[in-house]
Amino acid sequence: MSNALRERTVLPPADRSGLARFARGLADVEAPSRARLVGRDGSQIEIPDELYGVLGDVVAALAQGLAVSIAPHNTMLTTQEAADLLNISRPTLVRLLTEGEVSYTMRGRHRRVMLHDILDYRERTRRERRHVLDQMASDAEDDNLYDVTAVPARTR
Missing domain, CATH: 1.10.10 (Arc Repressor Mutant, subunit A)
Structure with missing residues (x-):
């Protein structure tokens, strides 16, 4: 099984202040379809609306001190x-x-x-x-x- 398909749990970091700022920033973006992920080399890729929503939920949960489990499911x-x-x-x-x-x-x-x-x-x-x-x-x-x-x- 590839690494992308394994179940895992992410624990919140000890200092959550950066996550809280990031969560507020995600919530402030009005048009998530224009959100882009920028790589270290400057390359950009548009983030789909569904993934943007999931990212917002994950960051909000981690910022509140909650752990997040990621598990693939068959449809x-x-x-x-x-x-x-x-x-x-x-x-x-x-x-x-x-x-x-x-x-x-x-x-x-x-x-x-x-x-x-x-x-x-x-x-x-x-x-x-x-x-x-x-x-x-x-x-x-x-x-x-x-x-x-x-x-x-x-x-x-």
């Missing part, structure tokens, strides 16, 4: 790879597939899932969870549950 995943990405069991993923929550294709006897379908499902469920939690908090506030539980009842 067509096995059920185990998809389950690992969602951090669920393979049988749970298979249930989601058979219930139609995520689309899949059959390759012989094996199910295959497109990476973008898994990422869409993950984002959709995150939005749904966020909405439900917001609704629960709103309902609790409407019912004055925060006032009722502000002082715990004596148990002894």
Whole structure:
């Protein structure tokens, strides 16, 4: 396997001030399609929008002191790879597939899932969870549950 396709984790440097300035500079650029990478010899290459966005995310995370993992993924995943990405069991993923929550294709006897379908499902469920939690908090506030539980009842 080539070096470009290996998984790796990058730790933030001890002095993150340079990264913070770089992150602010990346955020200030209005037209990322004009961004260019300049080599030591002065040669230039345009940075595609997708890569520019990834670079901004990586620099922002490192500037906040977070480590960043870089891992290549196939665009067509096995059920185990998809389950690992969602951090669920393979049988749970298979249930989601058979219930139609995520689309899949059959390759012989094996199910295959497109990476973008898994990422869409993950984002959709995150939005749904966020909405439900917001609704629960709103309902609790409407019912004055925060006032009722502000002082715990004596148990002894």
